Amino acid sequence: MEDSAHPKRSVTVADVAKAAKVSKATAARVLGGYGVVSAKITDQVIAAAAALEYRPNELARSMSTGRSGIIGVVVGDIENAFFSLAVRGISDAARLAGFNVIIANSGEELDAEKSAVDLLIGKRVDGLIVTPARCDSIDHLQHVRRAGVPLVLFDRAIPELDVDAVTGDDQDAAIAATRYLIGQGHRRLAYVSAMDAEGGGLTDIRRISNSAVRERVEGFVSVLTEAGLPNPLHYVRLGATDQHQTDGVIKRLLADSAAPTALLASDSLVGLRIFKSLQSLGLSIPKDVSMISFLDADWTSVTVPPITIVDQRVYEMGKLAGERLIARIERTPLAVERLRVSTSLVLRGSVAAIGR
Amino acid sequence: MEDSAHPKRSVTVADVAKAAKVSKATAARVLGGYGVVSAKITDQVIAAAAALEYRPNELARSMSTGRSGIIGVVVGDIENAFFSLAVRGISDAARLAGFNVIIANSGEELDAEKSAVDLLIGKRVDGLIVTPARCDSIDHLQHVRRAGVPLVLFDRAIPELDVDAVTGDDQDAAIAATRYLIGQGHRRLAYVSAMDAEGGGLTDIRRISNSAVRERVEGFVSVLTEAGLPNPLHYVRLGATDQHQTDGVIKRLLADSAAPTALLASDSLVGLRIFKSLQSLGLSIPKDVSMISFLDADWTSVTVPPITIVDQRVYEMGKLAGERLIARIERTPLAVERLRVSTSLVLRGSVAAIGR
DNA sequence: TGATAGAAAGAGACCGGTCTCATAACATAT
């Protein structure tokens, strides 16, 4: 019956010390596993701790040691398979090194990202992995560095920041996918992303504030240019943020007098939306339209046809980011660098070869 | 250049107080937003804090207040869409109430679950949401209660524990799905789950240590019994833990002289594996075999045919669990109860009507 | 004008650990 009456002051080292009839310092040595204590006293303390069900207060521990054993992760959206896989990679690396992970969602909103970063810094995380929503706002990240907290960027790089980043080889991936489409005879290719469109059409690639998307578009455009195709930016479309928006984007693309014959989806969520759009328009893949999506998501292998994808090896990316951060936390001397995890094109059935 | 040389002792209230030429207590009042301070002094302190880039140490704050503002969540596997959706629901509820969420993965392993719970208690979370891997091992959860930390179970209930639980209406859901299959003329139905099989066949439903699965099986079996079908446990198969195991399970099921004509998948991961198994066996859905999966996962709506599913409304479940926990943390007087979130059957194309 | 209430600011204990330094106890060397 002595139940949840009051928050119940928890058992402290002092309590254990008293019960074991030793000093607080000695009990702390046993309980904290440091210093040196005789076998006899050790047993006494351990017995007392067990009897009282002592559980260390990690908060207090962190306060005096200055280390929390926690890695903070700020992702765009855990619900997105890309991030949940990455988080698993990070968690695995963290657990192996004895760290725990605290996750915060930014929803790809800069403000939410800022407050998440502030919060985690406040919780005195030992290091931070951030997927920056925008690569052109770096004050809050600069502050992380000034606070002396190790930082690793994930999926997107910010050269001005002089900090480690783990990304895919986005440009190469886009180049490979685009070349493949061209090799299959496609001449009108579209790139579709969920990035917020800042007032309609895209005029300048450099204005894309997400480096991963920007580099993919750069790769995409470079191949089109190299192939001598006109106006490569014409079919780059942003704003496929939800099913409705995507339906609109696709409808507009296909209504063009020279409609694209192949679509490149910037991520698996956009890919899924495009797939559904095409389905609802009664278009057949790849007969009417070909498509390639980023990320080997669940759904891409069970559709008819299965979707040709760019395999991003996100788990490895996450693991690498975790390992890198831990190396920084442990002050391993390393040059700041951008680590690119290679991708590969997985050919399935969503691209048709077309004649001219 | 005064860069990450040393961990850089961070700015404290004392520093700000000195800079603002006031006492530590006064600076703390301004910075902590409590007590009463004159406008003039407030401005001074705020200016000093801004100049020094003061960031509160949440750890220290938690130490003295005894509240961390963190909710701990222990899930089976974040990568599973079921849990990532739930986590979003929980996070949303938490954020609304000013709490943050720290997530730990148990991998559905009891030991990992225990240490995750210990860790989170150590971090002095204000409350805990746990998806218990097994409903027959409750010591560690009992300890949570004794420690005075509010606890809410998620997805699975443990009646002996006398603690709030948020689950689906698993039995009803299974009953509805099974009845539907029977209504479509099916007479041989199989239930497939990823639960660890403890040495082959299932002999006693009560030995299923996961209450959600147990209740679904109970519902499934009750309908078969009620319909006068023989040996209802015969087609209940556990152990579909990965693609290879699932292939085996499916192969064995279909090799039966009286092979089932319909399969009920216990979750969307099992469902996906079953789908792939059937595909690789060259079987057509629903012509050769009908199937229903739990959870409205991405993949279920883009297959051919789209999969008939039990819609679990996981986001709502997560949100409800979060809200319930917060109510407990805030000591709202409430009876301990099990909250069931209703599910619904979403008919798509993976079930055929068969004659007799 | 002195008494008194109320507001604003300061002093310092406290949370529960870690860790440095002092002290006690005992073994070995001289």
Added chain:
DNA sequence: ATATGTTATGAGACCGGTCTCTTTCTATCA
């Protein structure tokens, strides 16, 4: 027997906040 070293234990400061209690100052009232 005394000096020296080594090891085990104790005392207490400290981390960076919160919060209670005390003191100081100013305004109001009889």
